[in-house]
Amino acid sequence: MWTERANGTGQAAQRDPKVIVGAAIIEDGRVLACARSAPPEVAGMWEFPGGKVEPGESETAALARECVEELGVRVEVGERVGRNVRMAHGRSVLKVYAARLLHGDRPRALEHSEIRWLSATELDTVTWLPADTPIVAALRPLLTSNP
Numbered sequence: 001m002w003t004e005r006a007n008g009t010g011q012a013a014q015r016d017p018k019v020i021v022g023a024a025i026i027e028d029g030r031v032l033a034c035a036r037s038a039p040p041e042v043a044g045m046w047e048f049p050g051g052k053v054e055p056g057e058s059e060t061a062a063l064a065r066e067c068v069e070e071l072g073v074r075v076e077v078g079e080r081v082g083r084n085v086r087m088a089h090g091r092s093v094l095k096v097y098a099a100r101l102l103h104g105d106r107p108r109a110l111e112h113s114e115i116r117w118l119s120a121t122e123l124d125t126v127t128w129l130p131a132d133t134p135i136v137a138a139l140r141p142l143l144t145s146n147p
């Protein structure tokens with residue numbers, strides 16, 4: 001299913017999909033949702049803060065870095081939320097982790113057009129990026145069980 005290519009030794013090497021990590025930052029039974037400011041095709045759609053894992057970087061380190069860059073906050077990364085979601089015809093995969101804010105840090109929209117705290121009943125009030133739909137479904141019970 002994933003693309004294969006020759007690796008120079010005549011053997012086929014599997015090209016791993018690019019990993020995109022997202023943080024479901026939960027506080028008081030609400031999750032932080034972020035509206036993309038770019039590119040135009042997806043601007044105004046909502047996502048979890050995060051981004052591409054850099055070569056040699058762990059998923060946890062990537063999440064911590066992205067939360068500082070995008071929101072100016074330090075987070076502790078917890079359990080996975082939902083399943084791996086294949087995107088871009090299998091060329092990338094979205095993995096979301098629960099997270100919590102550390103040291104009293106308060107998120108600011110440094111790269112997004114808007115950020116909002118959403119309770120379980122408010123999750124459907126925004127338009128999520130399509131890949132996030134199964135993650136949002138998996139998140140709902142976590143918000144109701146952690147009031």
Ligand SMILES: Nc1nc2c([nH]c(=O)n2[C@H]2C[C@H](O)[C@@H](COP(=O)(O)OP(=O)(O)OP(=O)(O)O)O2)c(=O)[nH]1
Binds near residue numbers: 020047087
């Ligand atoms: N961060 C994030 N990206 C998501 C989510 N859902 C989803 O489909 N994506 C997609 C949107 C983008 O195509 C891709 C993430 O790319 P990005 O541009 O945010 O990553 P990045 O911060 O590393 O970007 P850059 O350094 O290359 O500019 O994954 C989500 O919940 N969070």
